[in-house]
Amino acid sequence: MTVKHNSEYTMLYFLKDLPNICSLTGLLSSFIGIYFSITGKYLYALIGVLWSVLFDWADGIIARNLKNRTDYQRAVGAQLDSLIDIVSFSIFPAIFLLSYGKFNPLFLPGAFLIVSGGALRLSYFNVFGMIDKTTYRGLALDNNVIILSFVFIFERFFSHQIFSVFIYIVLMFLLVFNLAPVRTCKFGEKCFYILVAYTIIMSIYFARIQ
Secondary structure, eight states: OOOOOOTTOOGGGGGGSHHHHHHHHHHHHHHHHHHHHHTTOHHHHHHHHHHHHHHHHHHHHHHHHOSSOOHHHHHHHHHHHHHHHHIIIIIHHHHHHHHHTTTOGGGHHHHHHHHHHHHHHHHHHHHHOOSBTTEEESOOTHHHHHHHHHHGGGGGGSOHHHHHHHHHHHHHHHHHHHHSSOEEEOOOTHHHHHHHHHHHHHHHHHHHHO
């Protein structure tokens, strides 16, 4: 969406918009996740990115239920949300994969594909949007980190080397579905409460075993 410039609106003005505050909180969560990925605290990293998913869902729910938002707030909010998604659901998993793979050069192509694939998907979505109100084309990127966190429940049963290859394969498999012309369901607001429960349970579990 393109809007004409209005000098009454400064960039900091949009920090007063509640959905944008929620989006930026999600960015902070993923940023913390990236930090823990680099420092080798992988379960803490997954806690961070799970909360970023939660805030990503929450900002959309808040935005849809606010009646007094201007077109400018909607336009900036949509751009902000998309830019944060590339950090949370493309850059984060790429760095996570590289770090878990001990920055082996063999993991570099996969990391690049994750980032470039995410950028392509988000660019496509920004132009074409959803098929309809309940259907995406391809698997939404936030599903990747939800699935990744679930997969890590089984980490303890494998050596680090074997599991690093396994998550490499899983992330490449998910990337194919991110870009595939398949119809996938958009989870409704009722599923938000399931995500809240999942995030809290997984956060407690990962914090206890880290």
